[in-house]
Amino acid sequence: MVDVVFTSRPELAGTHGMVATTHWLASATGMAVLEDGGNAFDAAVAAGFVLQVAEPHLNGPAGQVPALFVTAADPTPRVLCGQGTSPAAATPARFADLGLDLVPGSGLLSATVPGAWDAWLLLLRDHGTKSLRDVLKYAISYAWKGVPVVGRITATIDAVSDLFVHHWPSSAQLWLPGGEAPSPGSLHRNRTLARTWQRLLGQAETQTDREAQIDAARRAWSHGFVAEAVDEFSRTAFRDDSGRDHAGLLTADDLASWEATYEDAVVTDFGEWSLVKCGAWTQGPVLAQQLRLLEGFRDRLRYDNGRPDAETVHLAAECAKLAFADREAWYGDTDVDLATLLSWEYAQQRRALVGDEASGELRPGGPDPRLPAVLARTQGEAAGTGAVGEPTVDPAGRTRGDTVQLDIVDAEGNMISATPSGGWLQSSPTIPELGFCLDSRAQMFWLEEGLPNSLAPRKRPRITLSPSMALRGGEPTLAFGTPGGDQQDQWQLCFWLAHTLGGLNLQEAIDSPAWHTTAFPSSFFPRTWQPRELVVESRLGQPTMRELAERGHAVVDAGPWALGRLSAVSRDPGSGMLRAAANPRGMQGYAVGR
Structure with missing residues (x-):
């Protein structure tokens, strides 16, 4: 466990009920209903x-x-x-x-x-x-x-x-x-x-x-x-x-x-923990794919006083690139072979592509993967919102990452x-x-025919919205999530690693410095991407950021508190103790409970 970790506010604990959302009025409302x-x-x-x-x-x-x-x-x-x-x-x-x-x-x-x-x-x-x-x-x-x-x-x-x-x-x-x-x-x-x-x-x-x-x-x-x-x-x-x-x-x-x-939910086992996600009509399984890839690097992942080292961030970013490339090639409102995509054997093959330097390629796996042809013209264009955790809008009405989150548990x-x-x-x-x-x-949707996420009548788009839950020892224990469009399952990865690997409590894990890569196509018009861009919170520290740049990442400093709007609640099945935490970034998210 970590001895001293900065946290913006305390992790809440109680036995009656816990509500954590992206806005204080919603949190207060949820608690009023519980009361x-x-x-x-x-x-x-x-x-x-x-x-x-x-x-x-x-x-x-x-x-x-x-x-x-x-x-x-x-x-x-x-x-x-x-x-x-x-x-x-x-x-x-x-x-x-x-x-x-x-x-x-x-x-x-x-x-x-x-x-x-x-x-x-x-x-x-x-x-x-x-x-x-x-x-x-x-x-x-x-x-x-x-x-x-x-x-x-x-x-x-x-x-x-x-x-x-x-x-x-x-x-x-x-x-x-x-x-x-x-x-x-x-x-x-x-x-x-x-x-x-x-x-x-x-x-x-x-x-x-x-x-x-x-x-x-x-x-x-x-x-x-x-x-x-x-x-x-x-x-x-x-x-x-x-x-x-x-x-x-x-x-x-x-x-x-x-x-x-x-x-049915998609449940993926990782030792004592099991991650719960929606199906591949969402991007949700990419979080499980990232974790499966990172299993092979577990002895190289390190946290020190609540902060990951450069190698941890590098490995997480490179695994994210592989998982999101698979999202682009295989996910959609159709029959998706998640059993293969989430298997240890497939991850082992893909893991071999992770090197010590940043990759600049979009590399889906599996047999004969096919990517949308239109991506050839969007590669390298300005993503526009890569370095912000809150959504931005341009005068034409283009938006990205516009979402809210709520997590609630009762006694x-x-x-x-x-x-x-x-x-x-x-x-x-x-x-x-x-x-x-x-x-x-x-x-x-893609307008090119024949892709898993191609437009068709009465079909669900493959969405970025990605709530999460986790079981521990087979018991429901944790609910969490964040707004953020394509970044949702990267910022949730930051939280997961900080909590389950770094030993941080819910609030400390939310407060821990976050990062994400934009090295895959955006799900939002005009579908741009930056092959080597890595957006980080400056609280990672200048030495860590320099090492990441030396590894070939195009590092973008988003500022100290910019990425993610996570909230989380948990329940200890043995004691019945309930806990909650919410994001301080943007000064809107709050947890409440007793």
């Missing part, structure tokens, strides 16, 4: 809706939510799939007719079926105890009375203000009151959204039974006035980051044809990790009747 007798799933739903109001630049009502969870009655990890599919009309040929070789990163063409509402309500119905009104009232109140604006909201709106004013007037009306972005610390109201939620509640409460109310609200969204408004709005052409105006493809029938589902052992995202305020024009906008997740 009111709700369980972890009630708290997660309430916190999830509050995040849509408190961090609208990072997620929204028409976004998506993948989650991992276990119940007190069943310790088998399960996946909640809240990622909607592409429209029935979405085909590569349709985009080719429009002269596009990539799906735009903003506007209406990149919308998938909104998944968050149905997913949260499915979880509430099947595993929660509270009524829909009980969990939704907090978000409605914040939308109606106003939510304190954080600085990143103002910066995001400022960055796209010209787009709003000249091309997305409904967004300008909502987000530029009086012609200016709301100032940090001021209250911003979205009463149209509050009315939408109140209308959904009204239709739910025509039923008397709790479960019937929830199902009625789900139907009011997918078969009722929400679907109708989405259908009508999608027929209008708006500017997107192709530089032209396009109408959308999403229809009311697309919404009516989709429901959230449950799936009974119910536990959940969720990574909501999409439908952020800058993804597409606001639908005036509803008070929110559609997502832009379809930008993650």
